[in-house]
Amino acid sequence: MRVGADELRRGLQCDEFEPFFQPIVTLCTGELAGFEILARWRHPEHGILLPDHFIALAEQDGTIGSLTGILLARAFAIAGSLPPHLRLSVNISPHQLHDFLLPPQIESLAGSFRFPLSRLVIEITESAFFDNLEHARAVTLELKKLGCRIALDDFGTGYSSLLHLQALPFDELKIDRSFVHSMTKHRESRKIVSAVIGLGQSLGLATIAEGVSTPEEAGLLLGLGCEAGQGWLFGKPVPADQLPALVQTPPQPIPRQSRNLSQEIFSSTLPSHRLAQLQALYEGAPVGLAFLDRNFRYIALNQQLASFHDNPLESYIGRTVAEMVPDIYPLIHPYLCRCLTGEAISGIEIICPARETRPETAFFVSYVPVYDEAHEVIGISVSVVDITERRRMEAALRESEDHYRHMVELNPQIPWVLDPQGMAVSIGPRWSELTGSTEEESLGRGFMQYVHPEDQQLLENTIARCFPIGEPVDVQFRARTRSGGWRWLRSRGSPRRDKQGNIVCWYGSTDDIDDLKRTEDALRRSEAHLQAVMESLSLKLQKLAAS
Structure with a gap:
């Protein structure tokens, strides 16, 4: 029309x-x-x-x-x-x-x-x-x-x-x-x-x-x-x-x-502001950061990530992950492919083999898919943390723990830890060997069931007296052995305090003094027998002198 x-x-x-x-x-x-x-x-x-x-x-x-x-x-x-x-x-x-x-x-x-x-x-x-x-x-x-x-x-x-x-x-x-x-x-x-x-x-x-x-x-x-x-x-x-x-x-x-x-x-926010913010984050972040496109090419990264592999930052741009880190690419390729499907992956530990210029290193890596406005994956955001030193510290800690465990196992004493209320939170393995109990059975006040009935009140009174005021503990008692007999033990401990002077817990150890107690009892019996002999000899000498 x-x-x-x-x-x-x-x-x-x-x-x-x-x-x-x-x-x-x-x-x-x-x-x-x-x-x-x-x-x-x-x-x-x-x-x-x-x-x-x-x-x-x-x-x-x-x-x-x-x-x-x-x-x-x-x-x-x-x-x-x-x-x-x-x-x-x-x-x-x-x-x-x-x-x-x-x-x-x-x-x-x-x-x-x-x-x-x-x-x-x-x-x-x-x-x-x-x-x-x-x-x-x-x-x-x-x-x-x-x-x-x-x-x-x-x-x-x-x-x-x-x-x-x-x-x-x-x-x-x-x-x-x-x-x-x-x-x-x-x-x-x-x-x-x-x-x-x-x-x-x-x-x-x-x-x-x-x-x-x-x-x-x-x-x-x-x-x-x-x-x-x-x-x-x-x-x-x-x-x-x-x-x-x-x-x-x-x-x-x-x-x-x-x-x-x-x-x-x-x-x-304005694009210029967003760009400035991202640049500040990239340069100031204590971790390695990068953005990869769908072909795993580096589009952006920070100096921290470049330094992890001893390469200049500018050498990464436009090149693929396979080109820049060929020694670990087979390890990370499956994760990159999964990320392109929309899966966020975190907590991956990657070990980089030693090179001439650096020893073996360990990294904690996360991959997060990056979406466009229509929620289509356009790339991958990568964050990398060097955990080499942390792994060394963990190995040293494990070795130290092994040393401590062996020392505890070889130590004839029984170390223990009680909370401020007198509840056991840790008892050395020697206690289980002595009483036949498990550690779980002895935690809290469970250890009391292995104390001689005549000594239980003494132990309770000692805890009630010493723990509130932080007075050092030194008490002797009898404990039931796995064979059903009783052995004398001596337990000593002191409080650990925080900066404000409050008692946090009690550390102590228990010694087996049964042999010492038996020796002391035998010595007392010998002393009593000798005293009786001396008294009898004295009476006989007095009678001889009188006649």
């Missing part, structure tokens, strides 16, 4: 053109930010016609200025009933951007309806600069002086040039719907959208995505840091009488693409 210039002029005279309004939504909150003004022609025969049927004709016929004036006048009048924080966006034809009468025309219309131009966003396409950049720049600056915000529409299509961003005072970048529609399916489109958003953030420009039609697209845009969006997901273009219902609709938060708060905060 085609219309001619005469039909167009008739429609303008009969006031058949009107603005429709499509919502623009803030992605992070789901709240309404404003509307884009879209032209519609209520044709008496063909119904509502879209701009594709008449905008190009209006530009050729020279009536585009009149059409824009009609749309803005009606939109400014309607805006009086809208909340004051909502902005209106309007697309200006490239032909109009070379018309120096455009800024005063817009100023006059806004003044007639008391519409503040700080609420108006002028959208222009890059094709407007192609014929005469200086004219377009002059008109744009005049609009900017009036308080209008300037948006670059359909960025990334047509005559894209960074020169335009440098030469003109833009406030917003609008991402073309073609990239938005394909970014959930094509990685290249995602990268273009990500680059546009990153460029906008770096230049301090707000980014608005057009043609958002699914929650997945909205969530992906939000994750990339896009600020606002418009499209059928948020609402189709509607006539003015439907605006009150749109304004009163509660905001619908955009579902985040399985991202946590820290990821959201990180993605919302």
